[in-house]
Amino acid sequence: AATAGQTYFRASMDGCVAYMNTNRIPKMVQNRVKTWYNYTWTAQGMLDESELLDKMPLVMRTAIAVDINLATFQKIDLFKGCDQQMLVDMLLRLKSIIYLPGDFVVKKGDIGKEMYIIKSGAVQVVGGPDNSIVFVTLKAGCVFGEISLLQSAKDGGNRRTANVKAHGFANLFVLEKKDLFDILIHYPESQKVLARKGRKLTKAKAAPAKTDAKKEEKPKGAFLFETKPPTPKLLKVFGRLKKN
Numbered sequence: 001a002a003t004a005g006q007t008y009f010r011a012s013m014d015g016c017v018a019y020m021n022t023n024r025i026p027k028m029v030q031n032r033v034k035t036w037y038n039y040t041w042t043a044q045g046m047l048d049e050s051e052l053l054d055k056m057p058l059v060m061r062t063a064i065a066v067d068i069n070l071a072t073f074q075k076i077d078l079f080k081g082c083d084q085q086m087l088v089d090m091l092l093r094l095k096s097i098i099y100l101p102g103d104f105v106v107k108k109g110d111i112g113k114e115m116y117i118i119k120s121g122a123v124q125v126v127g128g129p130d131n132s133i134v135f136v137t138l139k140a141g142c143v144f145g146e147i148s149l150l151q152s153a154k155d156g157g158n159r160r161t162a163n164v165k166a167h168g169f170a171n172l173f174v175l176e177k178k179d180l181f182d183i184l185i186h187y188p189e190s191q192k193v194l195a196r197k198g199r200k201l202t203k204a205k206a207a208p209a210k211t212d213a214k215k216e217e218k219p220k221g222a223f224l225f226e227t228k229p230p231t232p233k234l235l236k237v238f239g240r241l242k243k244n
């Protein structure tokens with residue numbers, strides 16, 4: 001016999017399929033939605049974690065969030081030097097989301113409103129014609145989408161600097177910019193730490209363009225900017241931020 005959970009899952013998916021049929025959603029999109037339902041159900045045994053957690057008292061939610069994710073967060077270089085309590089506050093705001101293989105998580109040029117931490121699976125920073133150039137593959141514990149959040153808007157820095165695509169199924173944490181900034185109000189020291197890291201990225205990006213004579217000094221290998229290659233300094237900053 002089906003468990004209550006399975007019955008709920010079926011009802012949700014059937015409801016969604018009926019909704020898509022009513023609205024004549026193309027079959028291709030429908031198939032992806034169904035795949036998402038099935039994968040999400042299989043991977044985590046529920047469709048919406050927050051539905052379950054939101055009902056609990058804060059003390060229990062905190063205990064669960066700390067138990068599951070604090071260790072991962074303490075290893076993230078971007079958050080090194082930040083207040084522990086701030087990390088816990090962040091854990092409580094995270095939403096979990098699954099992307100399908102090939103889905104774009106972030107589109108270059110869009111305004112960044114959230115950042116991501118990879119729970120499991122991988123994403124690729126891509127560019128070039130047909131996004132065929134893979135600049136870097138990021139795995140569990142890596143952060144992305146942080147640049148457009150941490151750079152100040154006056155530097156034109158609130159735009160996504162690259163395309164990021166799910167490489168296989170990608171299970172991600174999402175932290176909204178609004179939530180991050182609400183939290184940081186209470187932690188001025190951590191705010192300074194993150195602002196400093198953001199400025200480093202901005203400065204590295206704004207470094208003067210190379211003259212032709214210096215062109216051969218350009219770093220070889222992966223870089224992401226379709227219009228402007230990253231400066232060596234930017235690559236160095238990335239190296240530090242991404243290494244976990």
Ligand SMILES: Nc1ncnc2c1ncn2[C@@H]1O[C@@H]2COP(=O)(O)O[C@H]2[C@H]1O
Nearest residue numbers: 112144145146147148160161162224238
């Ligand atoms: N060279 C790179 N190495 C690693 N990650 C990158 C690189 N370029 C861009 N990214 C990530 O891709 C993201 C695109 O959105 P953001 O600009 O908000 O934040 C960016 C970084 O997290």
